[in-house]
Amino acid sequence: MTSFKTLDHADLKGKRVLLRVDLNVPMEGGHITDATRIDRVLPTIKEIADKGGKVILLAHFGRPKGARNDEDTLKPVAAALAEHLRRPVAFADDCVGPPAQEAIAALKDGDVLLLENTRFHKGEEKNDPAFAEELANLGDLYVNDAFSAAHRAHASTEGLAHKLPAYAGRAMQAELEALEQALGAPQRPVMAIVGGAKISTKLDLLGNLVSKVDYLVIGGGMANTFLAAQGKAVGKSLCETSLLDTAREIMSKAKAAGCQIVLPEDVTVALTFKSHAPAHVVSADHVGPQEMILDVGPKAVAHVEGLLEKCKTLVWNGPFGAFELPPFDEGTSAVAQTAARLTVEGKLLSVAGGGDTVSALNQAHAAQQFTYVSTAGGAFLEWLEGKELPGVKALSA
DSSP states (O other): OOOBOBGGGOOOTTOEEEEEOOOOOOEETTEESOOHHHHHHHHHHHHHHHTTOEEEEEOOOSOOTTSOOGGGOSHHHHHHHHHHHTSOOEEESOSSHHHHHHHHHTOOTTOEEEEOOGGGSHHHHTTOHHHHHHHHTTOSEEEEOOGGGTTSOOTTTTGGGGTSOEEEOHHHHHHHHHHIIIIISOOSSEEEEEOSSOGGGSHHHHHHHTTTOSEEEEOHHHHHHHHHHTTOOOTTSOOOGGGHHHHHHHHHHHHHHTOEEEOOSEEEEESSOSTTOOEEEEETTOOOTTOEEEEEOHHHHHHHHHHHHHOSEEEEESOSSOTTSTTTTHHHHHHHHHHHHHHHTTSOEEEEESHHHHHHHHHTTOGGGSSEEEOOSHHHHHHHTTOOOHHHHTTBO
């Protein structure tokens, strides 16, 4: 893995520290509905402030497409951040120009300031060097603590790192270290669980994982396409019939790489896609023409749990079934709880990420026991696909 500098290498006292964070939190009626991203960056903010740095927060919110609008202002987030931080957070009405300059000039050592949405400027998403220079003039050091935005080469996520001494924040550091342990230099055997609806969205991921893991467990709607590629009937299940050859190709690559692909031997089926729909378990060889596969069955769960007992490392992206609709959450919950128990017992390093995965693990009350759960969606997926993330590369020492 690329080596990078952390806060341990930075002299922070009296310095203006431009800290890129992800505060793109879900909001309804002006209220934050999930503060996970705020909580993740608190340790870095506190550490810089406690070491006498002037904390100047850079963040984006929504998709304003380079134009100012009231809907995407970060002002309400400043108030929520102050509440979680338990110290005042000042707010500047712009991220460059006089409003930012004046607010920064007023800072004392240890103060915290949030600048307005970087995406109110076209130069942000274009990674315009002139805009990055404007931002750089506001600080002495740059710290990136926004792994979830690291797959985008924007001015505040990539451009700035080339203009100031650059460091990884504690959340970024934790994420990179967890990912390195999981796939960079993992303890073997390694299992990857990849679920979700469609193979088409995860072709690069599957292609990368077959050469890196010992067991590739495929769940969700994706498994139906693989079952169909083996000549099995999948009834009215979600299935990408145009990708059957692709599925066979992935299975062939896995075999050549010594990676065992694990598909469900039994499945939970129903005639309707709704909560508490009458459901029953059938062999994966005997799905009826009117039936939909909505979860894995108990034999499939037991098989994955048995393999997990042998594994040292688990990487998880995507649920096994339609976990939002009971009883089709049972397969995901059972495996999640087993992985959580093995992690607590010190037998497994478990790393998971992706929006649906995090929701499913939370629903199973297992997320807290995993070694690391990434809140980054696209960045986590691109990292699993083996792609270089511009925001991470820019931090390389």
